[in-house]
Amino acid sequence: MTVLTDTSIVRRARIEPAVTLDGVSKTFGTGSAAVTALRGIDLQVQPGEFVCLLGASGCGKSTLLNLVAGLDAPTSGTVSVTTSRPSFMFQEAALLPWLTAGRNVELPLRLAGQSRGARKRRAEELLELVRLDGLGSKRPHELSGGMRQRVSLARALAAATGEEDSSGLLLMDEPFAALDAITRDVLQGELLRVWEATGTTILFVTHDVREAVRLAQRVVLLSSRPGTVVGEWDVSGGGEELHDDITGRLRQVITSHAA
Amino acid sequence: MPPESATLDGDAAAAVAGLDALDTPTENRRPWWRKAIATGLPPLVALVLALAIWQALWASAIVPEFKVPAPAAVWDSFASRLATGEIWSILWTSISRAFLGFAIALVIATPLGLLVAKVRVVRAAIGPLLSGLQSLPSVAWVPAAILWFGLTDATIYFVVLLGSVPSIANGLVSGIDQIPPILPRVGQVLGARGLTSARHVLLPAALPGYLAGCKQGWAFSWRSLMAAEIIAAGPLLGVGLGAYLKQGSDYNDISAVFAAIVLILVVGIGIELLVFRPIERRILRARGLALGV
Numbered sequence: 001m002t003v004l005t006d007t008s009i010v011r012r013a014r015i016e017p018a019v020t021l022d023g024v025s026k027t028f029g030t031g032s033a034a035v036t037a038l039r040g041i042d043l044q045v046q047p048g049e050f051v052c053l054l055g056a057s058g059c060g061k062s063t064l065l066n067l068v069a070g071l072d073a074p075t076s077g078t079v080s081v082t083t084s085r086p087s088f089m090f091q092e093a094a095l096l097p098w099l100t101a102g103r104n105v106e107l108p109l110r111l112a113g114q115s116r117g118a119r120k121r122r123a124e125e126l127l128e129l130v131r132l133d134g135l136g137s138k139r140p141h142e143l144s145g146g147m148r149q150r151v152s153l154a155r156a157l158a159a160a161t162g163e164e165d166s167s168g169l170l171l172m173d174e175p176f177a178a179l180d181a182i183t184r185d186v187l188q189g190e191l192l193r194v195w196e197a198t199g200t201t202i203l204f205v206t207h208d209v210r211e212a213v214r215l216a217q218r219v220v221l222l223s224s225r226p227g228t229v230v231g232e233w234d235v236s237g238g239g240e241e242l243h244d245d246i247t248g249r250l251r252q253v254i255t256s257h258a259a
Numbered sequence: 260m261p262p263e264s265a266t267l268d269g270d271a272a273a274a275v276a277g278l279d280a281l282d283t284p285t286e287n288r289r290p291w292w293r294k295a296i297a298t299g300l301p302p303l304v305a306l307v308l309a310l311a312i313w314q315a316l317w318a319s320a321i322v323p324e325f326k327v328p329a330p331a332a333v334w335d336s337f338a339s340r341l342a343t344g345e346i347w348s349i350l351w352t353s354i355s356r357a358f359l360g361f362a363i364a365l366v367i368a369t370p371l372g373l374l375v376a377k378v379r380v381v382r383a384a385i386g387p388l389l390s391g392l393q394s395l396p397s398v399a400w401v402p403a404a405i406l407w408f409g410l411t412d413a414t415i416y417f418v419v420l421l422g423s424v425p426s427i428a429n430g431l432v433s434g435i436d437q438i439p440p441i442l443p444r445v446g447q448v449l450g451a452r453g454l455t456s457a458r459h460v461l462l463p464a465a466l467p468g469y470l471a472g473c474k475q476g477w478a479f480s481w482r483s484l485m486a487a488e489i490i491a492a493g494p495l496l497g498v499g500l501g502a503y504l505k506q507g508s509d510y511n512d513i514s515a516v517f518a519a520i521v522l523i524l525v526v527g528i529g530i531e532l533l534v535f536r537p538i539e540r541r542i543l544r545a546r547g548l549a550l551g552v
Contacts, residue, residue: 069448088448094441097546098463107459108449131275141547144282159449183282186274193271 024077052216060227087159093148102136108159360419372431397422410493422483430472434465
């Protein structure tokens with residue numbers, strides 16, 4: 001269990017990518033009713049990298065995450081994931097309301113067959129990581145929206161790092177979209193801190209340019225209907241200029257649908 | 260943690276802690292005696308009022324005494340049975356039957372409900388029938404059951420089961436149907452498959468609906484039992500509350516009839532308050548539901 005002490009951030013060396021999408025397309029339905037959600041997506045995510053997928057509605061962001069998570073199969077192309085089973089975080093915290101916060105975090109470990117003592121220790125560790133130490137016995141309804149989303153983060157980390165020597169892969173589907181602006185701002189900072197502390201690979205979907213620029217090392221812009229990669233930016237000390245650049249490009253993508 | 264980022268981290272920790280303190284839902288607690296008054300007083304007042312109206316109705320003598328007895332006469336009828344101890348055997352006969360019938364119904368209805376909820380063919384085949392049986396008064400089965408099983412306990416249990424099984428199974432089905440779709444999905448991404456998913460996600464999530472079905476199933480089994488006991492009477496069947504009521508009616512003893520009706524009501528309410536209410540509160544409270552009740 002070296003996850004908490006591992007502070008190395010990015011290992012962008014020539015190691016195997018954590019996620020590789022090769023010419024991935026996804027079509028729902030057949031014949032005239034067919035809708036192409038994704039077309040010809042090529043994407044690589046390195047271990048420990050933080051990548052934001054940015055796009056307007058209908059760009060197939062969620063479809064893409066489902067493909068990576070193995071919840072759905074691509075129509076063509078290949079998806080390969082080298083880390084342990086990817087774990088998911090949704091827009092809602094989606095905690096099981098009959099379990100305490102601690103038990104929610106323990107659940108993936110329980111499903112993986114870990115012993116009671118081990119999973120309890122691990123859950124406490126993870127709750128401490130998201131600054132919820134001592135609140136493991138609270139029920140979800142006794143927690144605020146931001147706290148619930150942090151429990152959800154701890155649970156996702158438990159699922160992603162369930163196996164030894166694996167820093168895991170976290171798929172996040174607009175996890176902060178339903179929170180108020182202040183909480184969102186604080187949680188973005190928290191997510192960065194947790195990412196640095198754990199070295200987890202993160203694939204983060206958002207439609208908020210500012211959020212993408214603040215969080216990610218790399219921003220990937222998707223077009224809508226069908227979703228294709230239209231641009232990629234390296235976010236290293238970018239700031240306002242980069243933000244305006246990406247926003248301009250996103251606007252272009254959206255206006256192209258007006259006709 | 261490098262030293263220069265320590266203060267920065269301290270700031271972030273303080274911000275998180277402050278936000279949590281502001282955002283945490285507050286709960287207001289009332290002292291226990293206030294709660295007791297708030298829950299105990301209104302039904303007590305209603306009961307006293309009902310008794311007063313009854314007494315007034317009897318005293319006005321608009322309705323002849325053989326139709327509406329005095330509350331005191333009903334009490335006397337009850338007290339005489341209590342003095343001989345007969346009341347305990349009457350209550351035991353009915354309540355033990357109801358419990359045994361309900362337990363059998365649970366064993367049959369739970370797998371049945373799971374099958375209907377999760378297997379599409381089964382739902383298409385018997386789903387409508389199950390809902391339809393719920394609206395068929397189970398007393399309608401009594402004549403058939405007497406022809407099949409004679410005047411034995413089998414008749415009684417058959418009627419009780421047909422009354423309660425559809426309710427319990429339907430409760431479980433609607434409990435499963437009402438699970439927010441995000442929860443099974445969460446179970447799936449956390450690694451729950453098939454039976455583990457049923458055990459860790461589906462069944463606990465469906466528990467409130469299942470419990471509502473059980474409550475209704477109990478009410479139906481109690482009602483069916485009374486109907487069966489009133490209609491089917493015989494030496495093999497012993498004297499339950501229904502037979503006690505029927506006897507009162509046969510002997511033109513309106514006080515005994517009223518005493519039996521009140522007893523049937525009291526048992527029904529008592530089981531609801533002593534068994535189902537506490538379980539329901541526990542289950543709903545744990546989920547943050549019905550906190551005001």
